[in-house]
Amino acid sequence: MTDELLFEVRDGVGRITLNRPRPINALTPAMIDGLLDTLKEWADSDEIVAVELHGAGERGYCAGADIRQLAGLVTDGADWERFFVREYEMNALIGAYPKPITAYMRGVTMGGGLGLTAHASHRIVYANTLCAMPETKIGFAPDVGIMYQLSRAGARGVHIALSSATFTGGDAIRLGMADESADGELPAPMFDDDKAWIEECYVGDDALEIVRRLEAHPHPDANKAAADIRERSPLGVHVALRALRNATSMTLPEVLAQDLALVKVTLPIDFPEGVRALLIDKDNSPKWRHDRLEDVTPAEIDALFS
Numbered sequence: 001m002t003d004e005l006l007f008e009v010r011d012g013v014g015r016i017t018l019n020r021p022r023p024i025n026a027l028t029p030a031m032i033d034g035l036l037d038t039l040k041e042w043a044d045s046d047e048i049v050a051v052e053l054h055g056a057g058e059r060g061y062c063a064g065a066d067i068r069q070l071a072g073l074v075t076d077g078a079d080w081e082r083f084f085v086r087e088y089e090m091n092a093l094i095g096a097y098p099k100p101i102t103a104y105m106r107g108v109t110m111g112g113g114l115g116l117t118a119h120a121s122h123r124i125v126y127a128n129t130l131c132a133m134p135e136t137k138i139g140f141a142p143d144v145g146i147m148y149q150l151s152r153a154g155a156r157g158v159h160i161a162l163s164s165a166t167f168t169g170g171d172a173i174r175l176g177m178a179d180e181s182a183d184g185e186l187p188a189p190m191f192d193d194d195k196a197w198i199e200e201c202y203v204g205d206d207a208l209e210i211v212r213r214l215e216a217h218p219h220p221d222a223n224k225a226a227a228d229i230r231e232r233s234p235l236g237v238h239v240a241l242r243a244l245r246n247a248t249s250m251t252l253p254e255v256l257a258q259d260l261a262l263v264k265v266t267l268p269i270d271f272p273e274g275v276r277a278l279l280i281d282k283d284n285s286p287k288w289r290h291d292r293l294e295d296v297t298p299a300e301i302d303a304l305f306s
Contacts, residue, residue, distance in 0.1 A: 003019065004018070004019050004020050004028060004030060004031045004034070005017070005018065005019055005031055005034045005035065005038075006019050006056070007038060009047065009048065012047065012048060012049040012050065013048070013049065013050050013051070013052060014038075014042045014045075014048045014050070014051045014052070015051075015052045015054065016035065016038060016039075016051065016052070016053055016054070017054040017055065017056050018031065018053075018054070018055045018056060018061070018062055019056045020056070021055075021056045021057025021058075021059065022057075023063065023066065024055075024057070024059045024060045024062065024063035024107075024108050025055045025056060025057070025060070025061065025062040025063065025113070026062070026063050026064060026065060026066040026067075027062065027064065027065045027066060027087070027112045027113075028066050028069060029069075029082070029083050029086070032083060032086045032087050032090060033086060035090055035116075036086055036089060036090040036093065039051070039090065039093055039094070039097070040093065042099070043093070043097060043098055043099065048099065049099060049100075050099055050100045050101070050102070051097070051099060051100070051101045051102070052101075052102050052103075052104065053101065053102070053103040053104065053116060053117065053120065054104050055104070055106060055107070055113075058107070059107050059108055060106065060107030060108025060109060060110075060113070060130070061103075061104065061105050061106050061107060061108065061109045061113050061116075061117065062108070062109060062110070062111075062112065062113025062116060063108050063110050063111065063113060064110050064111025064112040064113050064114075064134070065083070065087070065111060065112045067138060067271075067275050067279065068275060068279050068280070070083060070271075070275075071271060071272045071275035071276070074267060074268055074271060074272050075272050080267070081263075081264060084143075084259075084260060084263050084264075085260065087112060087115065087144065088143075088144065088145070088256045088259060088260050090115075090116075091115045091116075091119055091144050091145045091252075091256055092119075092145070092252065092253050092256050094116065094119045094120055095119035095145065095252045095253075096252075096253075097120075097121065100121050100122060101120040101121050101122065102120065102121070102122040102123075102124065103116065103117035103120040103122070103123045103124065104124050104182075105117050105123060105124060105125045105126065105129050105131070105169065105172070105178060106126050106128065106129065107126070107128050107129065107130065108130050109129060109130070109131050110130075110131060110132045110133070110134060111132070111133060111134060111135065111144070112144055114131060114133065114144065114146055114177065115143070115144025115145060115146060117177075117178075118144075118145075118146055118149055118177045118178075119145060119148075119252065122179055122180075123172075123177065123178040123179045123180075124178070124179065124180055124181070124182050125168075125169025125170070125172050125173065125178040125180070125181050125182070125186065126169055126181065126182050126183050127169065127181075127183040127186060128169075129168060129169030129172065129178075129186075130166055130167075130168065131166065131167050131168070131169075131171070131172055131177070132160070132164055132165065132166040132167065133146055133150070133160055133161060133164065134164040135164070135236060135240070136161075136162060136163070136164050136229075136232035136233055136236040136237050136240055137164040137231075137232055137233075137274065137278070138233075138271060138274035138275055138278055139233045139236055139267075139269070139270030139271035139272070139273060139274030139275070139286070139288070140233065140236050140239070140262075140263065140266050140267055140269075140270065140271050140274075141161070141236050141237075141239040141240035141243055141262065141266065142160075142161050142240055142243075142244075143259040143262070143263055144256075144259065145252050145255050145256045145259060146177075147161070147243050147244050147246075147247035147255050147258075147259070148247055148250065148251075148252045148255045149175065149176050149177050150175075150244055150247070151244045151245070151246075151247035151248040151250075152176060152248070153175045153176055153177075154199070155198045155199045155201075155202035155203065156171075156175060156190050156191075156195075156198055156202075157175065157244065158202040158210070158241065158244060159190075159198050159202050159225065160175075161240045161241070161244050162202075162207060162210070162229050162232070162237050162240055162241060163225050163228045163229050163232070164228070164232060165190075165225070165228070167189075167190050168186060168187060168188065168189060168190075169181060169183075169186050170185075170186030170187045170188035170189075171188045171189065171190040171191065173186070173188070174188045174190070174191050175190075194219070194221075195221070197214075197217050197219040197221060197222040200213070200217065201213040201214045201217055201222055201225075205241065205242075205245055206241075207229075207237050207238050207240075207241045207293060208293045208294060210229075210241070211226050211229050211230065211293060212226075214226035214229070229293075230292075230293070233270040233274060233286070233288050234288055234289075234290040234291070234292060234293045234295060234296050235266065235269060235270055235288070235289060235290055235296055235300070236266070236270060237293060238293070238296045238300075238301050239262060239266055239301065239304060242301055242305060243258060243259075243262060246258060246305075262304065262305075265304050266304060269289050270286070270288050270289055273286050273287055273288065274286050274288075
């Protein structure tokens with residue numbers, strides 16, 4: 001279907017390898033189509049008893065969607081929504097797959113890459129696994145159903161959702177996003193004793209109050225987290241917290257339905273600017289629609305979720 005994906009069936013195991021190693025296997029629309037169509041076919045095949053998900057190259061499993069290509073679709077007025085409809089359908093299929101799926105989370109596993117792995121039945125991490133949901137950094141909120149896991153991961157899930165913080169394979173196991181390590185016991189620095197500030201600050205339903213707690217906290221890491229969140233899309237941060245709180249009582253399909261509703265109304269607002277600042281002009285100075293978290297009104301967030 002596309003040379004961006006490699007397919008192999010051996011001894012009843014279907015193996016899918018993402019094959020764009022230079023951009024860390026960033027997902028294109030063609031890759032999403034190939035993944036979804038093949039997973040559907042294999043779900044009904046008597047020849048296939050299990051599935052494996054791999055990424056080509058040394059740098060990582062998958063850095064997420066090809067956001068440069070996706071931003072181009074948005075700015076050109078093309079049908080960018082189809083990408084998310086198909087991606088979220090694939091995420092839901094992985095979460096309800098009738099056969100075992102093992103995801104090998106080597107290296108960078110972020111954004112849409114976590115959407116491919118976190119919902120699998122068996123998730124293996126490594127010493128070099130590096131995860132994140134960087135959506136607030138590029139202008140929207142964590143999606144691909146990951147709020148299902150983050151909403152059940154306590155204060156650390158909120159920290160990851162709002163700040164775009166990275167976390168390790170050891171953290172992923174503790175957070176419920178992975179099952180085992182291929183490299184023995186792994187450190188989980190997000191759970192170190194000096195991270196008590198996460199539990200102390202990331203409480204409540206008001207993103208602005210969370211940031212103010214972080215700013216007032218004596219620990220420098222809390223202050224750094226506040227500064228990071230202040231740099232993110234203000235709208236994305238507020239949307240992320242509301243979506244995460246909603247997800248605590250949702251099933252995975254319900255979370256994905258929320259993701260789709262939100263991405264349709266929020267992606268054009270800040271996402272093209274986030275990609276411009278991060279990847280195109282690389283000035284790291286995005287001009288978000290709102291200058292500050294304080295400028296986003298509760299009525300705006302209510303309207304996006306209505």
